[in-house]
Amino acid sequence: MRHEFRVTVGPVGFRVGSDWRRPLAEMAALYDGYPEAAIPDFTVRLEAQRPWRRFIRPSVMIGGDYMLPDAAPLSLDHGLLAAEMGMNLQMALGQRRFLLLHASAVERDGKALLMTGHSGAGKSTLSALLGERGWRFMGDEFALIYPETGLLHAFPRPVSLKNEAVELFDSVDANRLGPVMRDTPKGTIRHLRPPVDAIAKMADPAKPALLLFPRFGHDPAMRDMGQAEVFVRLTQASTNYVALGETGFAALTKLVQSVPTRAIDYPDSDAAIGAVERLWGELA
Amino acid sequence: MANPTYRADPPEARRLVTLDDGVTLVFHRPSGLTHVLAPPAPELLAALGEGDADIAILIERLRAAYDLAEDDLEAALAARLAELETAGLVWRR
Known part of the structure; x- marks a missing residue:
């Protein structure tokens, strides 16, 4: 080339x-x-x-x-x-070395918070906001679970901010922002380079401690989830679960059995961050 | 066939994980497929692991381990076995 x-x-x-x-x-x-x-x-x-x-x-x-x-x-x-x-x-x-989940992740005290859900659920924006507020940003797109250890490895690509989320980050250092791309298949997109510490520590894995299924644009609500539902939804959120065979089964069942999980609905990002901090304090 | 004999892979062909809600996840090694099973499907698979059996023998094996009080047990088990056949975990000999 x-x-x-x-x-x-x-x-x-x-x-x-x-x-x-x-x-x-x-x-x-x-x-x-x-x-x-x-x-x-x-x-x-x-x-x-x-x-x-x-x-x-x-x-x-x-x-x-x-x-x-x-x-x-x-x-x-x-x-x-x-x-x-x-x-x-x-x-x-x-990718075959890691079980790959379509999820965002942040870390605090060596423990990781994973957020997954459908496109538009806000997991990417939430991880970026938390990354600006004292958490280490570990990735907004893919969470990499190493099957042998169960640890989450960071994949801190620049965050893909979409549509309304773009203006939430107007106040960051301008050199961290990529060009504004309008009329893409997903609307307006602008990339945000993660904070310096997220890049400096990207080789440090973390132990998954809390898994959330956030949903943006709803009244505040929280719901417990049974392990079977979590398992099935994570197989749908994984791009390589089937390809990994029994290794993927072992890694995913271990994750589902060891990490507390909640579904949360939230109307705006402040409500979401409040809910995340509270759940983290209670469960992680 | 009026009284079919069922067969399943031996227990070592499956890796089982039971979750908190009573659901059992089964990784079926020969196919590489994952199945989500509710009771009594895992118990039926375990009972078939002792060897091929028709429903009457399966009920005997299950009675040895569990308290079976259900009416119409035979029809219920036949329905569960049919589901396991569809899933490829059980077949008729």
């Missing part, structure tokens, strides 16, 4: 190749302070759909070690998003 960017996020090394310089320049700025990947685990390629489409209405095809054959190309303005999607895809389809 013409241009290349390498980066390590948590235990995973990425190489992103591109036909264009711009998405990688945006990545380099966004990933300032992350270690380089000497030996990448995964490769992502941002390629022109046709050779002339490097220049004329440039559209970015997402390629790499693992690909979705029918993925729609994105405009070059959304090149950074294409790179992030490509990295997610490699993890979702190729």
Whole structure:
């Protein structure tokens, strides 16, 4: 590829190749302070759909070690998003060392809070807000559970802020924010680089201590969840549970049996943070 | 067949985890599939683990371990066995 960017996020090394310089320049700025990947685990390629489409209405095809054959190309303005999607895809389809849960995570005192739920439930925004308020941000997209130890390993990629969540972070240092990308398939997106300590400590795992299923936009409520429901929902939240076979079964059942779990509904982020702090004090 | 004989994989083909709500998770090694079972399905699988059996023999084995008071036990067990057949955990010999 013409241009290349390498980066390590948590235990995973990425190489992103591109036909264009711009998405990688945006990545380099966004990933300032992350270690380089000497030996990448995964490769992502941002390629022109046709050779002339490097220049004329440039559209970015997402390629790499693992690909979705029918993925729609994105405009070059959304090149950074294409790179992030490509990295997610490699993890979702190729990761075998860890049980991978679609969840966000933060840490305090060596113990981890996991938050999972449907897209739009607010887990990503909540993890980013907590990361600005004394918790160590461990990731907003994927939680990596190491089967042998049951420990959660951080994957602190830049947070993908969407729509209303973008303005919640207006007050952070501007150099931590990526370009505003409008009219993407998920609306307006802007990336936020995690705090310095989240990057500095990204090799430190934490013991899962509390699992929450938050749901944004509802009256405040809290509900206990039976282990069977938690197990089934986590198999749905995992991209590689089936691929890991019995190893995944052992890791997931251990997690479900050892970590207290609650479903919480919340109307706004202040209510959510209050509920999280209270539950953490009671259960973790 | 009026009185079918059922068969299941031996116990070592399954890894079981019982959760707090009484549900048993079964990892079925030959297929790599996970099953979520409610009582009495795990007990039926365990009883079949002693060897192939028809419903009358299964009831005998279950009575040895559990207090079975249910009316219409045979029909209830036949329904549970049919579900286990559908799941691929039990089949007819």
